[in-house]
Amino acid sequence: MTLEKARELDTKYPTYRDKFAVPTHKSLGIKESNELLIYFCGNSLGLMPHATKVAVNNELNAWAERGVESHFNHPNKDGTDWVDIDLPLLPLVAPVVGAKENEVAVMGSLTSNLNALLIHFYKPAGKRTKILFEKQAFPSDYYAFLNLVKFYGYDESHLIQLEVKPGNTFLQTSDILEAVDKHADELALVCFPGIQYYTGQLFKIEEITNHVKRLGDIVVGWDLAHAVGNVPLQLHDWNVDFAAWCSYKYLNSGPGAIAGIYVHERYTKDLSKNNYTPRLAGWWGNNSQDRFKMLELFDPINSALSYRQSNPSVIDVVAVRASLEMFKEVGGVETLRKKSLELTQFLQDLLTQSIHYLPQGSTDSRLGFKILTPFNPEERGSQLSILFQPHYEGKDNIMEKVNSYLHEHGIISDERRPDVIRLAPVPLYNTFEEEYIVATTLNAALDKVASNEI
Known part of the structure; x- marks a missing residue:
């Protein structure tokens, strides 16, 4: 070499x-x-695309020129009215994670999104109360899992953590599948990272997900913080239930930038005001046609957008868009x-x-x-x-x-x-x-x- x-x-x-x-x-x-400099730290914070500064300045100019009016009357002929600022990102982010457009939303931050999805999907019942994840999970994930089981009145014994075996430096897929089989009757949720932050290991998402789903009513979620924009993903085809990610690492969208979620369409396509599973909700997840009527009626959007709670930061959204457009441009x-x-x-x-x-x-x-x-x-x-x-x-x-x-x-x-x-x-x-x-x-x-x- x-x-x-x-x-x-x-x-x-x-x-x-x-x-x-x-x-x-x-x-x-x-x-x-x-x-x-030689920058080998994109797994922590990606570099800033030049296009990001242009995109952000365009929205600052819109704010300066029209203030609140930019929500419905953007001054830039190529701009998006702020009320819909995140919608053009759906066809850009969906291919990055291998999803349908109705299965993704750009929203929140990684851990707040993960918590919102966990609250929605973790349904302990009978013997099925436990969460399977890795011992070396990023601390935020551990804190989320721990507080989730405690929220339901359980203790740490309802967390099943897999450790790397002595002599190895990363988890073997066979160890994960064996643990799933061993605890199949008591699992409510399985959640691993797409890529392990410390070792860089890419988990076999499809194989693990399909193995779990064959064993019964167990929800499978993935933290894709280090995987999105890094490796090809096919979340819909792999039958993943939900996933969350940040966008400031390989998606190069800026420190603490707005994040994203995936929810398989089977959970959203039949939503209506009379048919939905409760979730952490807000007005931006409600039927957009009635959003500004201020009705005391939750009528969730028939897509992952129904999990949005608040209007997204315009500046954050256009920063993500600038990077996603580059991904599309380069193939x-x-x-x-x-x-x-x-x-x-x-x-x-x-x-x-x-x-x-x-x-x-x-x-x-x-x-x-x-x-x-x-x-x-x-x-x-x-x-x-x-x-x-x-x-x-x-x-x-x-x-x-x-x-x-x-x-x-x-x-x-x-x-x-x-x-x-x-x-x-x-x-x-x-x-x-x-x-x-x-x-x-x-x-x-x-x-x-x-x-x-x-």
């Missing part, structure tokens, strides 16, 4: 980096240079995935050639690093999680030293204490040559640690 090979691959796969605002050494305060997630597979594999090959690399499952305790992420390309997204060892506290911590060295050399990665750095090569704006530089710099950092230079 050489620099020449990296440049050869960069001629094969296009980059759209010029469509993004990439921080520089100077803007980050590293040194007085306008040289672009969608399926096209980007081809480059993503090559990028992640190339980075893996570079890292495993390092003298500091230690194989998965190795008990070797010397200075170096292991890769926590599955080596099977079909079981991961655009991420490799690097575990540094041995573990030291404070200023002697290996990961902290390496991460600081990377930062000083203009490489932005994501540290996860105590010992992990997550590297996320994003196909929209990262290149193979950048990967070569990252791997070379990481090796140099460990060389300096080994010689006590840092």
Whole structure:
């Protein structure tokens, strides 16, 4: 794996980096240079598309020029009246998650949406009271599950958490299916992440969902925070009941940007004012024809839009739209995935050639690093999680030293204490040559640690 090979691959796969605002050494305060940084942190916050600033400024101008009138009379001939500002996003986001347009909504934030969906879909009855999820779930998910069972008067014993077995770095699909079978009679809900945030493991969503659904009346939901915009999804065809995601990682929509949900159409197509399951509701989920009549009557929309509670932030929505339009322009997630597979594999090959690399499952305790992420390309997204060892506290911590060295050399990665750095090569704006530089710099950092230079 050489620099020449990296440049050869960069001629094969296009980059759209010029469509993004990439921080520089100077803007980050590293040194007085306008040289672009190498940004490998898109799994935490994606870079800003240049189109986002234009889109946001258009709505700020509308606010300035017409105030409240822009809700029904937008000053831009190509703009959308604010009352319907999120509707043009439905045909853009539906292909990203493999859904029908009536199965998606752009709304809320990830955890608030997840909580709203859990309240709606978790229906404990009889022996079926338990929720199956992973031990290493992102804390927000754990807090949501814990408080959900407590809301119904249960305790932590109604949470079934799967742990990674000793000697492994990620959950095996067979372990998940065995746990589903073991607890089938007492499960009310199964909810996993599409991609595990810490290890980068891509769960087999279709296989797990179908296995659960064959066992009876068990609801299956997915937290797609790290999967949406990263890997191809087919939620409708996979028979998923519900899903929630954020849009500020691989969808590049801005910090804390408005999120989204998916709900299979079987739960919404027959909704009416006399036929609906109660949910956390608000006026934006009500029949739009009667919305401004202020009636004391809930008449839910016959789609995932019925789960909306409030009118969405206009600024947030157009930021999401700017990014989704780019996904459409470049051929969608399926096209980007081809480059993503090559990028992640190339980075893996570079890292495993390092003298500091230690194989998965190795008990070797010397200075170096292991890769926590599955080596099977079909079981991961655009991420490799690097575990540094041995573990030291404070200023002697290996990961902290390496991460600081990377930062000083203009490489932005994501540290996860105590010992992990997550590297996320994003196909929209990262290149193979950048990967070569990252791997070379990481090796140099460990060389300096080994010689006590840092």
